[in-house]
Amino acid sequence: DQQVKQNSPSLxxxxxxxxxxxxxxxxxxxxxxxxxxxxxxxxxxxxxSISSIKDKNEDGRFTVFLNKSAKHLSLHIVPSQPxxxxxxxxxxxxxxxxxMLTFGGGTRLMVKP
Amino acid sequence: NAGVTQTPxxxxxxxxxxxxxxxxxxxxxxxxxxxxxxxxxxxxxIHYSVGAGITDQGEVPNGYNVxxxxxxDFPLRLLSAAPSQTSVYFCASGTVRMNTExxxxxxxxxxxx
Numbered sequence: 001d002q003q004v005k006q007n008s009p010s011l012x013x014x015x016x017x018x019x020x021x022x023x024x025x026x027x028x029x030x031x032x033x034x035x036x037x038x039x040x041x042x043x044x045x046x047x048x049s050i051s052s053i054k055d056k057n058e059d060g061r062f063t064v065f066l067n068k069s070a071k072h073l074s075l076h077i078v079p080s081q082p083x084x085x086x087x088x089x090x091x092x093x094x095x096x097x098x099x100m101l102t103f104g105g106g107t108r109l110m111v112k113p
Numbered sequence: 114n115a116g117v118t119q120t121p122x123x124x125x126x127x128x129x130x131x132x133x134x135x136x137x138x139x140x141x142x143x144x145x146x147x148x149x150x151x152x153x154x155x156x157x158x159i160h161y162s163v164g165a166g167i168t169d170q171g172e173v174p175n176g177y178n179v180x181x182x183x184x185x186d187f188p189l190r191l192l193s194a195a196p197s198q199t200s201v202y203f204c205a206s207g208t209v210r211m212n213t214e215x216x217x218x219x220x221x222x223x224x225x226x
Contacts, residue, residue, distance in 0.1 A: 002154075002155075041220070042219055042220070043205075043219050043220055044203070091156075100158050100171060101146075101156075103157070104155050105154055106153075106155050
């Protein structure tokens, strides 16, 4: 059973508007959450993260919100740009051996000019 | 900066063949890991290492072996390739806590026929 889920396989947004990507998790031991961005034929690259002691983290156009009670996080991109078109993976980590990352299935974002 | 280097980028194998996917990092990271990416399933952890001489299994370890004789290298061995191992494989490295940020290689696309 997937511990991290991204229920929207794809999202299409107009340039300049807000993109909201969602992620749900089931494991209450997760204490750190990350978003990765992936272009075709490349490896994922780190985008933004948030610790479970916070409910919001902002970096330029990117903001991640964490709702621990709902076990839900979201990534907001404002304003969206065509270069943001990529697959976005949500990932989580707990205080387990190795602190390895558990990934969601990904959401393909398409930003139309 | 090389970062995380994976070779080969593409490989076609026949069922039953064995091969080794190479991964090398030049950032002196303690943590290294292997993931496979399949459509709709995100990245799933195969094996990981928290330092030279130490390896452990991830979520989907069957059919794969790893070793970590040096800090820099973390090869992934397919013992007897099966069509179910057709996937894109990513190697990643990171510092003490992988959840701070993991650096990924460009991936190896493997097809087993």
